Amino acid sequence: MENIFVLKFLFLWKTECVLCTAVDEGCEHVHKVVEQVTSMGFPCYIAMLEQVMALQPHLPFLRTQEWKEMKHTVDENLRKKFCELFSSCKTASAQQDLHDQLLQTVLKQCAYSLGFRKMFLGDNSTTLSVRILSQVALGRGSQLPARVHFKATSQNVEVYRPMRELLENEIIDYLNLQNITVPRPPTFQPNCTSIASCTEEFVRCLQKDFPATIPTIFRTGDKLVSTTETAKEHDSSADSFTNDDFCALCASNLDTEKGEASALNATVVSQKYSSKRPQEILQQNAVPVQECSKDPGGGMCHCARGGGGCGKTEVNVDQKWEMAKTVEQCLCYGCRVTLRDLADTGLLPAKVQAAVAEQKQRKIMREQIQDFLL
Ligand SMILES: [Zn+2]
Known part of the structure; x- marks a missing residue:
C-alpha cells in the first residue's frame, strides 16, 4: 500500500518534468523524491503521467539502481501527444x-495493474477545502462525495483518505518533529490563474485571519451526498449500472440525466442557441477563394462555404463538431465544461476515445x- 501512497508525489514531479522546459531539472526533482522514499525503506514504483495517452496502461516499474542512472524514460510520441493535448486547452x-x-x-490504473485494490491518498483538510469550493465552481458538485469522503470506490479501486481530518500545518509540524524532510510536493501550475488557484489563494488568505474557515468548509462539504450515489446504494441489483453510466474521461457517475425540468437542461438549451454552429465556424475559417487548390483561378469554387467544390474544410469542421458532440454525450457535466475549452477533442487520450466509441455503439444497438425487449 505504501507504494501507491508515494506514487502521487512522483506523478506530480513527473508532470513538472513533462510540462516544464527544463526537463533535466524536473528529473532531478524526481530523483530527490525517490531517494527520500527509498531511504525510509518503502519500495517505490515510478510511472509517467504521459502514459495516460496510451491505449494500454503501462505497468509502473520498481525503482532500481538502473533507473537511477537513466535520464529520460519517457516515450517521445506519448510526450508529444500529451503536450499537444494540454496546449489545446484554451483556459x-x-x-x-x-x-x-x-x-x-x-x-x-497503476494501483490496479500492480494488484492493489485499495489506495491511500495524502489529502488533508486544507487541500480538501480548496477542492470542495473549486470543484463546485467547475461543475463537479455531484462528484464531491467521491473526492472528499474517507472512502470512495472508482474503477474497481477503493480510495481512502486517512489524513483528511488534519490541517496541512499540523502535518508539516509533525514531520518537523520527526526530523523527516519531505520535498514540498509541487502542484501543476498553469501559466495563468485558474479557478482552482484563485480558490486556493482565497481559502488560505481567509484561514490566516479566521482559523475556523477550513474546518467549516470541510465539515460542510463532507455532509454533501450525491443523489446518484444514494440511488446506487439503495439499488439491490448491481447489474443495473453499466459502463454507460460512467463518464468516459473521469469515470465518475454520469450526472447528466436530470430530465427537462432541471438547471442542467436549461443550461444545455441556452448553450444550444447561443453557441456557434458549424456553418458559422465555416464562415469564420473559410479558406480565401484565391487559395483554393481546386480552383486556382478563384472566384467560382466556394468550397469553404458549404457550396460544393472540394469541401475539405467543411468536412473537417463538421467531423470535429460531430465528434465533439458524440464525446460530450459520454461525459459528466464537469468534463463537458472542460471539454468546451478544448480546441480539438481528437487529442483526448486513446482510451477515452475508445470508451466513447464503445458507448456510442452500445447506444445504437x-x-x-x-x-424487441420484454
Ligand atoms: Zn467526467
Whole structure:
C-alpha cells in the first residue's frame, strides 16, 4: 500500500518534468523524491503521467539502481501527444482540471495493474477545502462525495483518505518533529490563474485571519451526498449500472440525466442557441477563394462555404463538431465544461476515445433492439 501512497508525489514531479522546459531539472526533482522514499525503506514504483495517452496502461516499474542512472524514460510520441493535448486547452482552468482528472486515472490504473485494490491518498483538510469550493465552481458538485469522503470506490479501486481530518500545518509540524524532510510536493501550475488557484489563494488568505474557515468548509462539504450515489446504494441489483453510466474521461457517475425540468437542461438549451454552429465556424475559417487548390483561378469554387467544390474544410469542421458532440454525450457535466475549452477533442487520450466509441455503439444497438425487449 505504501507504494501507491508515494506514487502521487512522483506523478506530480513527473508532470513538472513533462510540462516544464527544463526537463533535466524536473528529473532531478524526481530523483530527490525517490531517494527520500527509498531511504525510509518503502519500495517505490515510478510511472509517467504521459502514459495516460496510451491505449494500454503501462505497468509502473520498481525503482532500481538502473533507473537511477537513466535520464529520460519517457516515450517521445506519448510526450508529444500529451503536450499537444494540454496546449489545446484554451483556459488555465480547463488545463488544471484535465490534469487532475488524468492524474487520478493514472493513479488508479497503476494501483490496479500492480494488484492493489485499495489506495491511500495524502489529502488533508486544507487541500480538501480548496477542492470542495473549486470543484463546485467547475461543475463537479455531484462528484464531491467521491473526492472528499474517507472512502470512495472508482474503477474497481477503493480510495481512502486517512489524513483528511488534519490541517496541512499540523502535518508539516509533525514531520518537523520527526526530523523527516519531505520535498514540498509541487502542484501543476498553469501559466495563468485558474479557478482552482484563485480558490486556493482565497481559502488560505481567509484561514490566516479566521482559523475556523477550513474546518467549516470541510465539515460542510463532507455532509454533501450525491443523489446518484444514494440511488446506487439503495439499488439491490448491481447489474443495473453499466459502463454507460460512467463518464468516459473521469469515470465518475454520469450526472447528466436530470430530465427537462432541471438547471442542467436549461443550461444545455441556452448553450444550444447561443453557441456557434458549424456553418458559422465555416464562415469564420473559410479558406480565401484565391487559395483554393481546386480552383486556382478563384472566384467560382466556394468550397469553404458549404457550396460544393472540394469541401475539405467543411468536412473537417463538421467531423470535429460531430465528434465533439458524440464525446460530450459520454461525459459528466464537469468534463463537458472542460471539454468546451478544448480546441480539438481528437487529442483526448486513446482510451477515452475508445470508451466513447464503445458507448456510442452500445447506444445504437440498444436503439435497434428497443422494440424487441420484454
Ligand atoms: Zn467526467
